[in-house]
Amino acid sequence: MLSEAELRDLTFSQRAARLAMAGVATGVFEAIADTPRTSAEVAAACGLALRGAAALLEALAALGILERCGDAYLASEAARSVFCEKGVASRRHTVLHDLWHTGLWERLEESLVSGAPLADRSRDPFFTRPDVLTRFFPNLTRAMAETSREEAQELAAALALPQRARVLDLAGGMGNFACAIAQAHPDADVVLFDLPPVIAEAGRAPAARVRMQAGDFTRDPLDAAGAGFDRVILSRVLMGLGDPRAVDLLRRVRAVLRPGGVVDVCELRRGAGAAGRVAALLDVDMLLLTGGAVRTSEELRALLAAAGLRAGAPLSLGHLMLRIEGRP
Numbered sequence: 001m002l003s004e005a006e007l008r009d010l011t012f013s014q015r016a017a018r019l020a021m022a023g024v025a026t027g028v029f030e031a032i033a034d035t036p037r038t039s040a041e042v043a044a045a046c047g048l049a050l051r052g053a054a055a056l057l058e059a060l061a062a063l064g065i066l067e068r069c070g071d072a073y074l075a076s077e078a079a080r081s082v083f084c085e086k087g088v089a090s091r092r093h094t095v096l097h098d099l100w101h102t103g104l105w106e107r108l109e110e111s112l113v114s115g116a117p118l119a120d121r122s123r124d125p126f127f128t129r130p131d132v133l134t135r136f137f138p139n140l141t142r143a144m145a146e147t148s149r150e151e152a153q154e155l156a157a158a159l160a161l162p163q164r165a166r167v168l169d170l171a172g173g174m175g176n177f178a179c180a181i182a183q184a185h186p187d188a189d190v191v192l193f194d195l196p197p198v199i200a201e202a203g204r205a206p207a208a209r210v211r212m213q214a215g216d217f218t219r220d221p222l223d224a225a226g227a228g229f230d231r232v233i234l235s236r237v238l239m240g241l242g243d244p245r246a247v248d249l250l251r252r253v254r255a256v257l258r259p260g261g262v263v264d265v266c267e268l269r270r271g272a273g274a275a276g277r278v279a280a281l282l283d284v285d286m287l288l289l290t291g292g293a294v295r296t297s298e299e300l301r302a303l304l305a306a307a308g309l310r311a312g313a314p315l316s317l318g319h320l321m322l323r324i325e326g327r328p
Helices: 004-025 039-046 050-062 077-083 092-099 108-114 130-146 149-158 176-184 196-202 243-255 273-289 297-306
Strands: 066-069 072-075 166-170 189-194 210-214 229-235 257-268 315-317 321-327
Touching (some): 004 077, 149 229, 149 257, 149 315, 166 176, 196 210, 243 297
Parallel strands (some): 166 189, 189 210
16 A cells, blocks of 8 residues: 555656656657757757756756756666667657647546546647647557567467468557567468558568558458458457447457467456556546456456357466457
8 A cells, every 4th residue: 555655756746757758759858868968958959948948857857867967968778768769668659649648637537427438639739739640540559569569479479370370460550469470480371450550650660471451440351361360369459449349349350260260369457466557547548548448357258258259268468468368
């Protein structure tokens, strides 16, 4: 349980998070990733007012995110790693995704009362900006990739596939799972399916032996070749859907499975500890944004059963996720 001091810090911490987001959005971390710069130099490089640059830099330094070098500032090693595009553990796109949803979180109470997502975004400070709307899906695609590397490698290593298996990574974004499976199973025919702007973004990255298929999984054919799949991967897809739409998608997946085929449902893990904390917070995200939910393993098994699929026992996947196999 949190102490009184920790609770006070918690309610104040939104300021720290918002400052870090501003540093990413304005390019400040990139500007001082390798070279110390003064407030005036950062203001000129990032298009900020001198007063604004000075306040942001001093606050980030006070938080321990930047290092002071005389009258200049330099991003800490951790900040370079996490907040810069080329950082070894970059979460830059994830931070931007969270930033663009802060306007909806300001209206959280509306969804808590209605139990429904916020449909009216006409007054949102980010979703009314054309530049944000243009970047939203490509950025979301890369944000999902930033947070699924470990799970993709683990799942690819765990799969037992028949020879020349056909595998569908459905709504797979940048294709972390598709690429990992293609590398681990060189004779597999791996297809990455997602919306056209997402597939366009995924096509910018090398994806050896992965075929791209653009479409909308709610209405377009999932199997353009009509040959069926031995495995379908659904990673963090059902959480964005309400129960009726989730069951409908699972039925569509069942229809393209070959005899003996399997669907792997990979979702965030509810429960105690760090994984449960992440899952609970993102469950509120789903309430606000899509009307979906981060479900318990029992709820996921119920969805599979409603779609005519037999659910296996839940298996851990990485630090935050679980995997449930469904069979017709």
